Amino acid sequence: MRNNIVHPDADKLEYEIRSIVEIAKKLEELGQKISWENIGDPVAKGEEIAPWIKEIVSRESQKDDSYAYCPTAGLLETRKYIADYKKKVENINISADDILFFNGLGDAISKIYSYLNKEAQIIGPNPAYPTHSSAEAAHSGKEHITYSLLPEKSWEPDLEEMENKIKYNPAVSGILIINPDNPTGFLYPKKTLEKIVDLAKKYNLFVISDEIYKNLCFKQEDFISVGKIASEKDVPAIILRGLSKEVPWPGSRCGWAEFVCRKKDKFFDRYVQSLIDAKMLEVCSTTLPQKVLPLIFSDHRYKELLKERSRKYQKRAELAGEILEELDDLILAPQPAAAFYLTVVFNEKYKKEKNEIKIENEKLRDFIKREIKNDFNWDKKFVYQMMASTGICLVPLSSFNSNLQGFRMTLLESDEKKFRENLEIIGEKVKEFLL
Numbered sequence: 355m356r357n358n359i360v361h362p363d364a365d366k367l368e369y370e371i372r373s374i375v376e377i378a379k380k381l382e383e384l385g386q387k388i389s390w391e392n393i394g395d396p397v398a399k400g401e402e403i404a405p406w407i408k409e410i411v412s413r414e415s416q417k418d419d420s421y422a423y424c425p426t427a428g429l430l431e432t433r434k435y436i437a438d439y440k441k442k443v444e445n446i447n448i449s450a451d452d453i454l455f456f457n458g459l460g461d462a463i464s465k466i467y468s469y470l471n472k473e474a475q476i477i478g479p480n481p482a483y484p485t486h487s488s489a490e491a492a493h494s495g496k497e498h499i500t501y502s503l504l505p506e507k508s509w510e511p512d513l514e515e516m517e518n519k520i521k522y523n524p525a526v527s528g529i530l531i532i533n534p535d536n537p538t539g540f541l542y543p544k545k546t547l548e549k550i551v552d553l554a555k556k557y558n559l560f561v562i563s564d565e566i567y568k569n570l571c572f573k574q575e576d577f578i579s580v581g582k583i584a585s586e587k588d589v590p591a592i593i594l595r596g597l598s599k600e601v602p603w604p605g606s607r608c609g610w611a612e613f614v615c616r617k618k619d620k621f622f623d624r625y626v627q628s629l630i631d632a633k634m635l636e637v638c639s640t641t642l643p644q645k646v647l648p649l650i651f652s653d654h655r656y657k658e659l660l661k662e663r664s665r666k667y668q669k670r671a672e673l674a675g676e677i678l679e680e681l682d683d684l685i686l687a688p689q690p691a692a693a694f695y696l697t698v699v700f701n702e703k704y705k706k707e708k709n710e711i712k713i714e715n716e717k718l719r720d721f722i723k724r725e726i727k728n729d730f731n732w733d734k735k736f737v738y739q740m741m742a743s744t745g746i747c748l749v750p751l752s753s754f755n756s757n758l759q760g761f762r763m764t765l766l767e768s769d770e771k772k773f774r775e776n777l778e779i780i781g782e783k784v785k786e787f788l789l
């Protein structure tokens with residue numbers, strides 16, 4: 355190449371959740387059977403799509419206009435449907451013009467950060483869903499500024515730390531929350547949300563709330579959108595929603611942003627317009643999922659479907675809690691209140707050079723030894739050795755842009771017996787590794 359074509363921040367684009375798959379695939383080639391507990395795709399984990407949803411999709415796919423481009427912001431009927439729902443059910447006043455569709459939230463997240471002024475930074479949670487933290491770091495070229503989610507307080511955010519970092523980093527222009535959270539399953543209580551919105555107001559910031567798991571709360575009535583509080587307090591906010599997790603339909607690549615109090619700040623309004631303009635360069639997002647969205651969401655069977663799935667995840671979380679309880683002070687594993695993940699934190703006092711899981715098979719052992727270099731993270735070593743020894747594929751907690759060490763697993767396994775067996779193995783291996 356005549357010139358170096360690599361972006362200076364290319365190394366900031368990391369997505370360990372998927373990188374781990376490369377290692378797992380190599381282990382598979384060497385004969386290890388992999389149990390995929392890493393990826394948050396309910397369909398890949400064997401969840402069946404409700405037949406009535408397939409019927410709706412199939413009916414709409416017979417219509418020629420499902421194959422056409424749609425308006426840049428998204429189909430008007432669908433945006434009107436969402437805006438009406440917000441008004442009637444959530445008491446949030448937004449119009450169809452305050453909604454912008456994307457090709458999945460992955461696309462939304464990428465645009466939200468890349469079109470921010472380079473000097474502006476967004477403070478986000480630690481641990482963090484890495485698509486947000488990497489995109490934020492890549493956009494600013496600086497280290498992502500974070501506030502801690504505290505495992506000893508059931509993952510409540512450290513609001514004192516949040517305020518201090520906002521105060522002493524004048525570049526911070528927005529606060530990101532993920533509610534319900536990935537990877538912790540934490541559900542933000544109303545009081546915490548109010549305090550966050552108050553901080554945003556005090557320092558003249560906007561709020562981003564990723565609510566992709568909104569409809570997968572174990573007690574749906576406990577969910578509160580920051581959008582309502584922000585609109586009451588005149589604080590600009592971006593609420594992110596999508597079809598990937600709740601229909602579930604990750605392959606639809608359909609997500610959207612709802613802009614609250616857009617006109618309350620001229621910079622925020624202009625910034626929102628730049629997101630719409632950026633989308634215009636791409637023409638539009640996927641049409642078919644937008645066509646079926648109102649039909650699925652307004653169907654009388656949808657609520658029950660979500661309830662049933664959330665109940666299943668709750669049962670899995672409770673079972674995991676019971677099995678992992680015997681690990682005592684080796685770990686902290688606060689019970690999630692929503693979504694389909696469980697995050698386990700290792701107690702640092704057990705951290706030693708010789709922490710190890712035995713790998714019987716020589717070929718697998720040699721391969722993992724080569725992969726684990728000297729500067730390897732403690733929890734990455736656990737996850738790699740775990741995978742080679744048992745085939746169970748987890749995600750190291752440190753790869754969620756976190757100083758905490760441990761792992762995240764999903765609660766998606768549909769076979770309860772297999773889920774229990776896997777957890778018992780995980781429990782045994784945590785003991786073997788740490789003790």
Ligand SMILES: Cc1ncc(COP(=O)(O)O)c(C=O)c1O
Pocket residue numbers: 394457458459460461483532536564566596597598604607608609
């Ligand atoms: C918190 C969060 N936001 C966004 C996404 C991306 O969703 P999409 O499939 O819409 O790109 C995920 C996917 O795991 C997620 O966990």
